[in-house]
Structures are given as structure tokens and as C-alpha cells.
Amino acid sequence: MNDTLSRTALTAFAPVVWGTTYVVTTELLPAGHPMFAGLLRALPAGLIALAVTRTLPRGAWWWRAAVLGVLNIGMFFPFLFVAAERLPGGVAATLGAVQPLVVAVLAVAVLRQSASAWRFAWGAVGVVGVALVVLGPAAGFDVVGVLAGLGGAATMALGVTLTKRWGRPGGVGPTAFAGWQLTAGGLFLVPVTFLAEGAPPAVDGPAVFGYLWLGLVGGLLAYVLWFRGITTLPVTSVAVLGLLSPMxxxxxxxxxxxxxxxxxxxxxxxxxxxxxxxxxxPDPAPRLAG
Structure with a gap:
């Protein structure tokens, strides 16, 4: 029990750190370059992890790592930033909070787990809770923004579920495993970023600190703990921890x-x-009749 609690606490560190991304981006980073921030959050962290571990994928793990990296990072970041640009922050955060519900469905379809009304119900409660925290009277809806928000929730939910299904190859630690995905997602983001935003912005002292925070803490450390948690804890439990980010x-x-x-x-x-x-x-045990 204590071991599970410690793994859960370490995994929760990731969405807690990700919750600081908004204030770091708005207060420290150059305006108008969110994709560049996402690129620096992913690719340098992935390359550092590869340099430290000196472990590369083998066999089928080349394409599996690429798929997971694109879903969890490479596609998720563009969806996230499009939603953030076209929607009020509260609406975007609420759409992202539906991820645990998507994971609950995918756990049945992909992982062949039994449907859990308990987890689905609490996932819905979590969405309502996040909506009450972040939605304000200025909340508005843009079709493209809403689709991007739902697309981000769906891609990361699928990435989390496939990470759980494929697990981590034997002899490969969580740092190398995270490094594969961060590198794959970062390489995917390179052309996307420069097509969307052009040349990188000028960087001052506060921006350097912001990028270091996003890359080393919000990227490398957070994703090592996040992917470690996905492979060692129930996937639906990990997904709900994502609600900590908007909070x-x-x-x-x-x-x-x-x-x-x-x-x-x-x-x-x-x-x-x-x-x-x-x-x-765990799901409550069904009551026996009589």
C-alpha cells in the first residue's frame, strides 16, 4: 500500500509541474511562440535522456516509441496550443479534463479491462470540478478550438493507453523510455513549429529560466515520472491525476x-x-444479494 502511495505521489508530480506552464509562458516567455516553447520542452530533454542512458530502442520498439512520442507529445502539444489560442483558458482546460473519461473507454476497448462505472462516474465528477474551478462568465466556444481541445484529450488518452498496453521493454529504465518518446515527439515538432511560427524569438534572462524550467523540470523529470507511473499503476488512476494540472x-x-x-x-x-x-x-466490491 505504501509503495503504491509513493508511486502515485511521484506520478502526480508531473501534472502538478505542468500546471505551472501557463504562468511561466505568460510571465517569462516571449509572446506568440507557444510551439517553440513546446519544442524546447520536449527535444532537449529527450536528447539529454538518451545521452545519459545511452540506450536506443530495438526491433519493434523503434516504431512503438515513435508512435507513443507523437501521440503523447508531438500531436498533443499542437492541439493544446491551438485550443489555448482559440478558446478561453477555462474552456480549454475543461475539454482537456475529459481525458480520464476517454481513457476509461479505451481501457475497455484496447486493454480489455472490465467496464468500471465507478471510475467513469468519478471521471465525470472530476470534469465538473475542473469546470467549476476554471470556467468563467467570459467562456466562449470556437468550433476549431473545441475540436483541438478534444483532439488533444483523445491523442494523449490513446498514448497513455498504448503506453500501458505495450509496457516498457525489459532492461530499459524509465529515463531511457521517456527519452525515446520526448525525442520522437520533439523531432515531430521541429517542422511543425517552424512552419507555424517561423524563426525562433529573441530570448532574455527570464525566458532562459522559463525554458529551463519547462525543459528540465516540466519535460525531463516530469515525463520520466509520468511514464514510470503509467507502467506501474492502473492506467485509469494515472489519467485522473491529470486533473491536478488545471487546478x-x-x-x-x-x-x-x-x-x-x-x-x-x-x-x-x-x-x-x-x-x-x-x-x-479499487472499485468497490459488488454487494451480494440476500
Missing amino acids: VAAVTGVVVLGQTLGPVQLTGFALALAAIVASQR
Whole structure:
């Protein structure tokens, strides 16, 4: 039990760190280059992991690592940034929060797990909680933005599910495994970034710190722990931990940007936290009649 709790806590570190991405991007990085930030978050971290571990994929793992890297990072980042640009932040975060529901469905279709009304219900509660925290009166809907938000949730959900199905090859540690995916996703992002944004922006001191934070902590360390958690914990439990990201983003908005949280937002926090905790527990045993 204690071992599972420690693995869960370490895995939760990843979405907690990812929740700081919004404030780091808006306060430290050059405006108008979110894809470049995503590229620097992925590719350098992946190359560092490969240099440290000196472990390359073998056999079928060349294409598997490429598929996982593109789904978890290479396609997810563009969807994420398109949604963020075309939708209010709260709407984009709420659409991203449906990922645990998609994972619950894919766990049945891809992993052949039994359908769990318990986990699906708590996933829905988590979406409601996140919506209460981040949705405001200015929430609006743009078709392209909504499709991008749902596309991001779907691609990462499929990537998480396939990561669980294929596992990690024997003798390969979590750092090398994360490095494969970060490198594959980063290489995919290279042409996408320069086609979408052109030349890289000028970088000052605060931006250097921001890129280092996103790359070393939000990239290398976070993804090593995230992929380690996916391979050692129930996939539906890991997916729900992603709800921590928009919640941490809201907290950093209060602490750093002076925003406020009212009763509705606090109620949403309570619901989302309840969903996260409940989803880490096993499904309740069915009651016997009589």
C-alpha cells in the first residue's frame, strides 16, 4: 500500500509541474511562440535522456516509441496550443479534463479491462470540478478550438493507453523510455513549429529560466515520472491525476497573478480532489444479494 502511495505521489508530480506552464509562458516567455516553447520542452530533454542512458530502442520498439512520442507529445502539444489560442483558458482546460473519461473507454476497448462505472462516474465528477474551478462568465466556444481541445484529450488518452498496453521493454529504465518518446515527439515538432511560427524569438534572462524550467523540470523529470507511473499503476488512476494540472494552474494564478477564487471555484476544487482520491482506490466490491 505504501509503495503504491509513493508511486502515485511521484506520478502526480508531473501534472502538478505542468500546471505551472501557463504562468511561466505568460510571465517569462516571449509572446506568440507557444510551439517553440513546446519544442524546447520536449527535444532537449529527450536528447539529454538518451545521452545519459545511452540506450536506443530495438526491433519493434523503434516504431512503438515513435508512435507513443507523437501521440503523447508531438500531436498533443499542437492541439493544446491551438485550443489555448482559440478558446478561453477555462474552456480549454475543461475539454482537456475529459481525458480520464476517454481513457476509461479505451481501457475497455484496447486493454480489455472490465467496464468500471465507478471510475467513469468519478471521471465525470472530476470534469465538473475542473469546470467549476476554471470556467468563467467570459467562456466562449470556437468550433476549431473545441475540436483541438478534444483532439488533444483523445491523442494523449490513446498514448497513455498504448503506453500501458505495450509496457516498457525489459532492461530499459524509465529515463531511457521517456527519452525515446520526448525525442520522437520533439523531432515531430521541429517542422511543425517552424512552419507555424517561423524563426525562433529573441530570448532574455527570464525566458532562459522559463525554458529551463519547462525543459528540465516540466519535460525531463516530469515525463520520466509520468511514464514510470503509467507502467506501474492502473492506467485509469494515472489519467485522473491529470486533473491536478488545471487546478495547480488556478492556484498559481491566485499566488502569482493575484487572481481570486470564490465559493464556486472552491466547490470545484473539492469535487476534483474527491475524484482524484476516489479514482486511486479499487472499485468497490459488488454487494451480494440476500
